Amino acid sequence: MIIALAGGVGGARLAVGLAANLPPERLTFVVNTGDDFEHLGLSISPDLDTVMYTLAGVANPDTGWGRADETWSFMETLGALGGETWFRLGDRDLAVHVSRTTALAQGARLTEVTRALAGRLGVRHAILPMSNQAVRTFVHTDAGELAFQDYFVWRKCAPVVSAFRYAGAESARPPEALRAIMEGGEVEAVIVCPSNPYISIAPILAVREIRAWLQNRRFPVVAVSPIIGGDAVKGPAAKMMHELGLDVSAAGVARHYGGLVDGWVIDRRDARLATEIEALGLDALVTETLMTSRSRSIALARSVIDRAGALAEGARRRVRA
Amino acid sequence: MIIALAGGVGGARLAVGLAANLPPERLTFVVNTGDDFEHLGLSISPDLDTVMYTLAGVANPDTGWGRADETWSFMETLGALGGETWFRLGDRDLAVHVSRTTALAQGARLTEVTRALAGRLGVRHAILPMSNQAVRTFVHTDAGELAFQDYFVWRKCAPVVSAFRYAGAESARPPEALRAIMEGGEVEAVIVCPSNPYISIAPILAVREIRAWLQNRRFPVVAVSPIIGGDAVKGPAAKMMHELGLDVSAAGVARHYGGLVDGWVIDRRDARLATEIEALGLDALVTETLMTSRSRSIALARSVIDRAGALAEGARRRVRA
Numbered sequence: 001m002i003i004a005l006a007g008g009v010g011g012a013r014l015a016v017g018l019a020a021n022l023p024p025e026r027l028t029f030v031v032n033t034g035d036d037f038e039h040l041g042l043s044i045s046p047d048l049d050t051v052m053y054t055l056a057g058v059a060n061p062d063t064g065w066g067r068a069d070e071t072w073s074f075m076e077t078l079g080a081l082g083g084e085t086w087f088r089l090g091d092r093d094l095a096v097h098v099s100r101t102t103a104l105a106q107g108a109r110l111t112e113v114t115r116a117l118a119g120r121l122g123v124r125h126a127i128l129p130m131s132n133q134a135v136r137t138f139v140h141t142d143a144g145e146l147a148f149q150d151y152f153v154w155r156k157c158a159p160v161v162s163a164f165r166y167a168g169a170e171s172a173r174p175p176e177a178l179r180a181i182m183e184g185g186e187v188e189a190v191i192v193c194p195s196n197p198y199i200s201i202a203p204i205l206a207v208r209e210i211r212a213w214l215q216n217r218r219f220p221v222v223a224v225s226p227i228i229g230g231d232a233v234k235g236p237a238a239k240m241m242h243e244l245g246l247d248v249s250a251a252g253v254a255r256h257y258g259g260l261v262d263g264w265v266i267d268r269r270d271a272r273l274a275t276e277i278e279a280l281g282l283d284a285l286v287t288e289t290l291m292t293s294r295s296r297s298i299a300l301a302r303s304v305i306d307r308a309g310a311l312a313e314g315a316r317r318r319v320r321a
Numbered sequence: 322m323i324i325a326l327a328g329g330v331g332g333a334r335l336a337v338g339l340a341a342n343l344p345p346e347r348l349t350f351v352v353n354t355g356d357d358f359e360h361l362g363l364s365i366s367p368d369l370d371t372v373m374y375t376l377a378g379v380a381n382p383d384t385g386w387g388r389a390d391e392t393w394s395f396m397e398t399l400g401a402l403g404g405e406t407w408f409r410l411g412d413r414d415l416a417v418h419v420s421r422t423t424a425l426a427q428g429a430r431l432t433e434v435t436r437a438l439a440g441r442l443g444v445r446h447a448i449l450p451m452s453n454q455a456v457r458t459f460v461h462t463d464a465g466e467l468a469f470q471d472y473f474v475w476r477k478c479a480p481v482v483s484a485f486r487y488a489g490a491e492s493a494r495p496p497e498a499l500r501a502i503m504e505g506g507e508v509e510a511v512i513v514c515p516s517n518p519y520i521s522i523a524p525i526l527a528v529r530e531i532r533a534w535l536q537n538r539r540f541p542v543v544a545v546s547p548i549i550g551g552d553a554v555k556g557p558a559a560k561m562m563h564e565l566g567l568d569v570s571a572a573g574v575a576r577h578y579g580g581l582v583d584g585w586v587i588d589r590r591d592a593r594l595a596t597e598i599e600a601l602g603l604d605a606l607v608t609e610t611l612m613t614s615r616s617r618s619i620a621l622a623r624s625v626i627d628r629a630g631a632l633a634e635g636a637r638r639r640v641r642a
Contacts, residue, residue: 040419040423041362041419041422041423041426042419070394071392071394071412073391073392073394073411073412073413073416074395074412074413074415074416074419075416076413077412077413077415077416077417078416078419078420080416080441080442081416081417081420081438081441081442082437082441083416083419083420083423090394091392091394091395091398091412091415092394092395092397092398094395094398094412094415095394095395095396095398095399095401095402095404096398096402098361098362098363098395098399098404099399099402099403099404101362102361102362102404105362116403117402120401120402120403121401121402
């Protein structure tokens with residue numbers, strides 16, 4: 001079993017490639033819920049939905065969120081009624097939020113709700129929220145501590161970031177299905193998708209049992225750099241690193257993950273960083289990481305899976321030796 | 322001030338005519354909330370919305386509920402996700418339900434929510450819910466006691482009706498704005514719109530203070546018959562009367578209202594019933610009551626207002642005599 005940790009659009013793109021390479025019984029996605037929030041009375045899980053929509057082939061390819069073939073009558077009318085329109089909710093997207101909200105209100109857990117929705121959308125691989133308990137990302141900025149969507153959507157990531165807080169993470173538990181995998185000992189590798197390290201992956205790692213499991217791992221963790229050529233493909237990762245005073249590069253992200261990652265996958269245009277990354281004690285793989293098409297996602301996923309396999313084999317050899 | 326009691330589509334059609342004849346300071350609508358319900362986590366007020374949409378000129382003219390120029394992406398997607406689609410919610414309509422639900426959850430009263438929504442839609446006349454407290458219509462049938470929407474939409478009014486219950490009505494109070502009018506003594510007349518007597522008007526009359534106010538009135542109450550030529554223009558009124566063993570006619574409805582009505586407006590094709598209605602001690606006005614166009618709604622409203630005025634004048638003369 002391979003576990004892939006994923007957040008928003010970068011994670012979802014690699015997810016497509018991973019799902020094309022591995023059957024459902026060999027691949028499980030664990031998705032960030034730190035940017036979940038309640039809005040207009042609805043329980044919204046942006047990263048779960050982005051991964052789910054992308055795997056289902058119904059994602060909007062242009063925005064990185066929401067659905068293709070979307071209509072906007074609800075939002076248009078809500079605006080005319082004086083309602084809040086800063087968080088865009090399409091008419092089709094809304095059906096997922098209403099379904100989730102009513103199911104949660106009836107006592108279902110987020111894991112069950114996600115499984116049911118993804119199943120209905122034709123997704124074959126398991127998509128697990130990192131926890132059924134609420135974890136909420138807060139961003140410390142020069143405009144004060146902001147709830148994630150306040151920072152991300154309302155303020156368009158404009159405030160200068162100084163730190164993050166993942167409220168609820170310390171008491172949140174991984175869902176049962178993930179604990180069963182963690183305790184089962186069948187995990188071959190964990191793949192960290194090229195999602196934002198601070199707001200997509202860090203909340204997952206902030207869940208105590210997941211962090212401890214990775215710290216005490218007997219399998220390799222391979223991460224794909226979300227920074228290519230000193231910039232993020234999408235989203236505020238590079239801006240954040242700059243504001244945090246960090247080296248805005250694939251090597252900088254590698255240092256951020258520290259001992260939690262064994263293999264680091266970087267883009268060809270960052271080939272010069274391979275030595276620096278290897279000096280950190282990490283395995284470095286240089287390849288084409290920009291997922292501009294489905295076939296590129298599949299090719300990158302294949303490389304990542306193969307490298308994870310090689311690292312696992314290497315570790316086994318060392319144990320035998 | 323004229324107060325018009327209204328329910329669904331028949332009520333809304335006369336409402337348009339009344340609003341065209343009287344300025345906002347002389348006309349207030351009091352609308353049934355007995356068919357309100359919670360569905361998909363949303364607070365839905367079908368009759369308030371039908372009156373509001375109709376007065377705003379955005380009602381769907383074909384269905385008698387919902388909005389014109391509606392889209393159905395939400396409902397279509399909800400169906401694909403396995404959600405409940407028996408109660409049709411259009412994408413634009415949904416914006417009203419979400420707005421209402423969030424405002425109520427934030428502590429607003431239904432009266433305030435309705436005023437804000439109607440104002441945004443450009444409605445100039447006051448639309449008041451009969452109460453801010455929940456009153457819920459239940460229908461006793463050969464299939465058991467059914468919640469209203471279960472009977473009305475889910476079962477399409479198929480079960481045979483034997484009685485009605487308006488849960489919560491005895492403890493529900495009229496909203497403050499209506500109490501101020503009731504206590505102000507400025508009411509010239511109450512008009513009962515041609516809405517279903519059992520499921521649209523009866524819940525309003527079941528609110529204790531409203532019933533007592535009408536019983537002790539010093540103004541005329543004029544009702545427009547919802548039954549024309551032995552049938553309802555729309556909805557299950559005739560079917561219900563038949564199942565209740567009543568005379569399915571304008572005279573049968575007049576007997577149902579008993580002493581609460583002074584003037585009774587019937588259609589030309591029921592002219593032969595005028596004598597029977599007058600024998601009940603009621604004033605009978607025979608006119609064209611089928612509101613097939615806006616101009617017919619306005620003409621009927623004019624006749625009703627004039628007759629109410631004549632009855633009020635007659636009462637004043639009797640007091641003076």
